[in-house]
Amino acid sequence: xxxxxxxxxxxxxxxxxxxxxxxxxxxxxxxxxxxxxxxxxxxxxxxxxxxxxxxxxxxxxxxxxxxxxxxxxxxxxxxxxxxxxxxxxxxxxxxxxxxxxxxxxxxxxxxxxxxxxxxxxxxxxxxxxxxxxxxxxxxxxxxxxxxxxxxxxxxxxxxxxxxxxxxxxxxxxxxxxxxxxxxxxxxxxxxxxxxxxxxxxxxxxxxxxxxxxxxxxxxxxxxxxxxxxxxxxxxxxxxxxxxxxxxxxxxxxxxxxxxxxxxxxxxxxxxxxxxxxxxxxxxxxxxxxxxxxxxxxxxxxxxxxxxxxxxxxxxxxxxxxxxxxxxxxxxxxxxxxxxxxxxxxxxxxxxx
Numbered sequence: 001x002x003x004x005x006x007x008x009x010x011x012x013x014x015x016x017x018x019x020x021x022x023x024x025x026x027x028x029x030x031x032x033x034x035x036x037x038x039x040x041x042x043x044x045x046x047x048x049x050x051x052x053x054x055x056x057x058x059x060x061x062x063x064x065x066x067x068x069x070x071x072x073x074x075x076x077x078x079x080x081x082x083x084x085x086x087x088x089x090x091x092x093x094x095x096x097x098x099x100x101x102x103x104x105x106x107x108x109x110x111x112x113x114x115x116x117x118x119x120x121x122x123x124x125x126x127x128x129x130x131x132x133x134x135x136x137x138x139x140x141x142x143x144x145x146x147x148x149x150x151x152x153x154x155x156x157x158x159x160x161x162x163x164x165x166x167x168x169x170x171x172x173x174x175x176x177x178x179x180x181x182x183x184x185x186x187x188x189x190x191x192x193x194x195x196x197x198x199x200x201x202x203x204x205x206x207x208x209x210x211x212x213x214x215x216x217x218x219x220x221x222x223x224x225x226x227x228x229x230x231x232x233x234x235x236x237x238x239x240x241x242x243x244x245x246x247x248x249x250x251x252x253x254x255x256x257x258x259x260x261x262x263x264x265x266x267x268x269x270x271x272x273x274x275x276x277x278x279x280x281x282x283x284x285x286x287x288x289x290x291x292x293x294x295x296x297x298x299x300x301x302x303x304x305x306x307x308x309x310x311x312x313x314x315x316x317x318x319x320x321x322x323x324x325x326x327x328x329x330x331x332x333x334x335x336x337x338x339x340x341x342x343x344x345x346x347x348x349x350x351x352x
Contacts, residue, residue, distance in 0.1 A: 023341045026137060026170060026293060027078035027086040029301075030222040030277055031335035032181070033070050034320055035127070036103070037095045039063050045126030047095065056321060062328075066320060067099075069330045071106035074132075077301045077337050085112050086337060087137040087170075090222040092161070092181035093127045096120065100130055119145035121162040129164050129179040129223070140168040148202050150183065150195055158183075158195070165206055170340075173218070173292050176210055178203065180223025182233070196227050200237035207238075207252075211282075218293075221252075222279040224333065229257035229275060240280050247283040254280040255298035255338065266300055266334040268316045275300075277336045285340070293340040302334045 037050035039060055050058040075085045094100055097118050104114040117140060118130040133140065143166040150158040164179040180203065183195035203221060210217045227233045234240045234254060241247055242257025256278040265273030279298060286295045308318045308329070318329035 021343045023343050024171075025082055025296070025342075026088075026340045027082055027337055028088045028090075028177075028220060028222065028279060028340065029074070029077045029086040029335055029337040030090040030092075030179075030224075030279055031070075031073065031077075032092050032224040032277060032331060032333040033094065034331035034333065035093050036066060036070065036091075036099050037063075037126075038099050042095075042126055046124055047126050050095075057326070062320075062326065065328060067102050067106055068108070069320075069328075071103055071108035073301070073306065073330060073335060074103075075108040075112075076303070077335055078339065081339065085109065085134075087134045088177060089114075089132040090129065090177070090179040091132065092129045092179070092224050094118070094130050095126050095128070100132070104132060115140070117143050117164065117166050119162060119164065121145065122147070122159040123161050124159050127161065127181070129161055129181050131164060131166050131177060131179050133166075133168075138168055138170050140166055141174075142167040146202060146206055148183075148199055150198060160195070160199075163199070163202060163206065167210075170293060175293075176217060176219045178206060178219065178221045178223075180221065180225060182223065182225045182227065184226050192226075193232070196225070196231070196233045197237060199225075200233035204238055207282075211250075215249075216284060217282065218285055219282045220279065220285070220338075221281070222336075224276050225278055226276050229254050229260045229278060234278075234280075238280070244286050247286060249283055251283045252280050253283055253286045253295070254278060255295065256280070256336065259298065259300065264300060266317075266336060267332055268313075277333055279336055279338050281338075291342075293342045296339040296341045298336065298338045300334050300336050306330055306334060 037047055039058055041051045049055045052059050077086050100116045113135045114132045115135050121128045145162040145164055147162050148160055152158050160183050161181040167176045182199040185192050238252055240252045240254035242254055256275055260275040265275045266277040267274055308314055308316045317332050317334055319332040320329050
C-alpha cells in the first residue's frame with residue numbers, strides 16, 4: 001500500500017473533531033545511471049571499453065559494485081516522505097535486460113517487486129532506456145518503443161536511443177509515461193542542437209497522438225534530455241511552462257524549470273551546472289481541484305554520498321570513473337523525482 005500522510009487542516013470552533021486530509025502518495029523518479037554495462041563484449045555495439053580487457057577494466061567485481069550502488073540510490077529516492085522506494089522509475093544508459101534483472105533482484109530492491117519494461121534500441125554504444133514499476137502500484141497495459149531517425153551531414157544514419165512509451169493503470173487511473181534519452185551535446189551544443197529538436201518533435205508527435213484519441217489523457221515525460229528546461233527543444237517545440245498559474249488545458253508543465261532558475265542542476269561540466277534530467281506532465285496533473293492523482297512537488301535527490309567530497313570535482317556527482325580512473329562511485333548525474341498525491345478527507349475522534 002502507498003503511504004497515507006496525515007496533515008491537519010483546521011479545527012472546528014465547536015471542536016469535537018479534528019478535520020484532516022489523508023494523502024495517498026506515489027513517487028516517480030528518473031535516473032541516468034551512467035553506463036550500466038555487463039562485462040561481456042557485444043560484437044554489435046561499441047561496448048569494448050566496458051569489458052575486463054577493455055580500457056575501463058570492467059570486471060565482474062566492479063559490475064556488482066555498480067549494481068549495489070545504483071540499487072541503494074533507487075531504494076532511497078523519496079523515502080524521507082514515503083518510507084519506501086519510487087513506484088515508477090525511468091532509467092537510461094542500461095545495456096540490456098540482464099543488467100536490469102540484476103538490479104531489481106539486488107537485496108536493496110528485491111522486496112519491492114519491480115517489473116521491467118525494456119526494448120533494445122539501435123544506439124551505437126548499446127545503451128537503452130527502461131521503466132521499472134512496482135507491480136502493486138502500476139499495471140502496464142500497452143508499451144511501445146518509438147524510433148528516432150537521425151542522419152548526419154553525409155546523409156548517413158546516426159543511430160541513437162528510442163523513446164519508450166508505457167500506458168497503464170496507476171492504481172485505478174490510466175496514465176502514460178514516456179522515457180527519454182535525447183541525443184548528446186557531443187561536438188558542441190549548437191552543432192548537436194538539431195538532433196535534440198528532432199527528439200523533441202518526436203516526443204510532441206507521441207503526445208499529440210495520445211491526446212488526439214483522448215484529450216483528457218494524463219501524460220508524464222521523463223528523461224535525460226541533454227537540454228535545460230529553458231532550451232528551445234522544451235520551450236519552442238514542446239512549449240513547456242514552468243509556472244502553474246499560466247497553464248492552459250493543452251499545456252505541458254515542467255516543474256524542473258523553477259529548480260533550474262534557482263541555479264541547481266543534475267550534472268556539472270567545467271563548473272557549469274545543467275539540469276538535463278527532467279520530468280514534465282500534462283496540465284491536468286496539476287489541477288488543484290482534481291480528486292485524482294495530481295502533482296505535489298519535484299526534487300533532485302543528492303544525499304552526501306552521491307556528491308564528490310574533495311578534489312577538483314568537489315560538489316560534482318560522484319561517478320564510477322573520473323578522469324579515466326575507477327572511483328567506485330554512482331553516476332555523473334543526480335536523479336530527479338516528483339510526488340503525485342491524491343487526497344481524501346477523514347475525521348478522527350479527538351475531543352478537547
